[in-house]
Amino acid sequence: MKCSRCRKDAIYFQRQSGQYYCGDHFNTHFIKKFMRGVREEQLIKKNEKVAVAVSGGKDSITLAYLLKKLQLRYPFQMEAIIIDEGISGYRNLTLDAAKAQLERLEISYHIESFKDNFDKTLDIFVENNKENACSTCGVLRRYLLNKKARELSCTKLATGHNLDDEGQSVIMNLMRGDIIRFSRGQNYYKKISDKFVERIKPLRYFLEKEIVIFALNNKLIFDSSECPYAVYAMRGEVGKFLDKMEDLRPTTKYSLLSGYDKILPALNKCFIPESIGACKICGEPTMDGVCMGCKILGK
Ligand code: SF4
Ligand code: ZN
Numbered sequence: 001m002k003c004s005r006c007r008k009d010a011i012y013f014q015r016q017s018g019q020y021y022c023g024d025h026f027n028t029h030f031i032k033k034f035m036r037g038v039r040e041e042q043l044i045k046k047n048e049k050v051a052v053a054v055s056g057g058k059d060s061i062t063l064a065y066l067l068k069k070l071q072l073r074y075p076f077q078m079e080a081i082i083i084d085e086g087i088s089g090y091r092n093l094t095l096d097a098a099k100a101q102l103e104r105l106e107i108s109y110h111i112e113s114f115k116d117n118f119d120k121t122l123d124i125f126v127e128n129n130k131e132n133a134c135s136t137c138g139v140l141r142r143y144l145l146n147k148k149a150r151e152l153s154c155t156k157l158a159t160g161h162n163l164d165d166e167g168q169s170v171i172m173n174l175m176r177g178d179i180i181r182f183s184r185g186q187n188y189y190k191k192i193s194d195k196f197v198e199r200i201k202p203l204r205y206f207l208e209k210e211i212v213i214f215a216l217n218n219k220l221i222f223d224s225s226e227c228p229y230a231v232y233a234m235r236g237e238v239g240k241f242l243d244k245m246e247d248l249r250p251t252t253k254y255s256l257l258s259g260y261d262k263i264l265p266a267l268n269k270c271f272i273p274e275s276i277g278a279c280k281i282c283g284e285p286t287m288d289g290v291c292m293g294c295k296i297l298g299k
Contacts, residue, residue, distance in 0.1 A: 012213050015250040023217050030214050034066050034202060035073070043200045044070070044156060049077040051149035051197070052158045054102060054109065056082070056094030058215040059160030061101050061222040063203055067158065068105045080109035081148045083141045086121020090227050097223035104221065110152070112144045118297060125296070126229070133229035139292045143284075149197040161201045164208040167253045168238045170260045175238070180287070183267035193276075193285040207253065 001010045003022035010020035021029060037043070044050055044067075052067055054060040067078055082098050084091055095111070102109045115121050118140065125140075126133040149157045173182035186199050203211065215222055230236060245252040278284065279291035281299045286292070290299075 011217065012210075014210075016254070026213065026217060030206075030210065031066065031069065033206070035070065037205060038070060038202055043158075043202055044076055046074055047076060048156060049079070049152070049154045050156045050158055050200075051145070051152055051154035052078060052080050052107075053145050053160070054080045054082050054098045055160070056096070056098030056101075056223050057160070058211050058220070058222045058224065059162050059165075059203060059208075061097070061160075061220050062211050062215050063158060063160040064102060064105060064107055065218065065220055066202070068107060078107060079152050079154065080107050081145055081152075082109055082111045083144055084111055084113035084115075085137055085141060086114045086123055087227060087229070088121075088123055090225055093225050094223040097221050101221040110148060112148050114140060114144075117144060122229075130229060131232045134233045134235070136296050137229070139296055143293045146195075146197055150195070154197055156200050157197045158200045158202060160203055162203050162206050162208045162211055163253050163257060164239060164242065166201070166204045167242050167256045168235050170256060171238050171242070172234055175234070179271055183264070183271040185264045185268060195285060205254070205257065 008022035281294040
């Protein structure tokens, strides 16, 4: 098939719009959408310092690449943070990809490891409890990203979550009946405590498969290995369900997230307290007396 905008061969058919794209027009479309999103949602202000979380997978690598492009349009500072959870046979590969692409983009980076910060790798933490790997990993990774971004005096922390990730989270929180988490939204932490660096997710309205195409089309260095603990996560199954629904009805993922975004302010009001207490052990904000980080670390 030919591109809907020129005579070149198409590399992608966007089902939701009925458009065919050649490599060049796909790039133009993707970059335009990214720039428009950042501008309309005022995600990054002039001269701000932004930390970008980079894992070495397609999403965070694409995000770093696009933020670098954005820097050509208006001035802001950027530093990358790479978290090494200590997952053997997996993280070393993604880490190499992250370092190689960041060096190519001339973005300076900082590596923070679970081993250095918590004395143990994730593999050791979950030795006897692999089913809990993702929740342990998520809590400790978010903790380190926030801590490092704060140390670097960054006012935003950008992550590469895409439309698929976001839709999966909405469904998973509902399925678990975790209404507090369901009602939080991305800036919840910032609203309740100055200790949290504001998070931004500039790719949250981009389909995962379009990010893969963009990364390949621009020959970005990324690693597509799958984490060995992913098989224990509910996320994979929910992802398959959403893929099936998107197949039956293109725009399902988009409608799910935009619908969720519309009810979020009301959910916030109903279920989220205005302020919360501090952890008895570390002083970080928590609703439970002792924060999740301290519980995992067995303090
Ligand atoms: Fe961590 Fe789970 Fe992701 Fe693996 S799949 S990196 S354990 S959150
Ligand atoms: Zn074209």
